[in-house]
Amino acid sequence: MLRYFSLVTTVGTPQSAAAQELRMECMFPADDATDARHRQLLDAHAPTR
Secondary structure, three states: OOOEEEEEEEEOOOOOHHHHOEEEEEEEEOOHHHHHHHHHHHHHOOOOO
């Protein structure tokens, strides 16, 4: 099982209705096993040069 934790950031200020709705979620590996598997998956799908 892969384990991640997430961080949600809201971009903008409450005074701006448009900027208030901009959110970004980042997922981070929560343990060493997930980190290793995540890196394997990224390497497998990395573009070749």
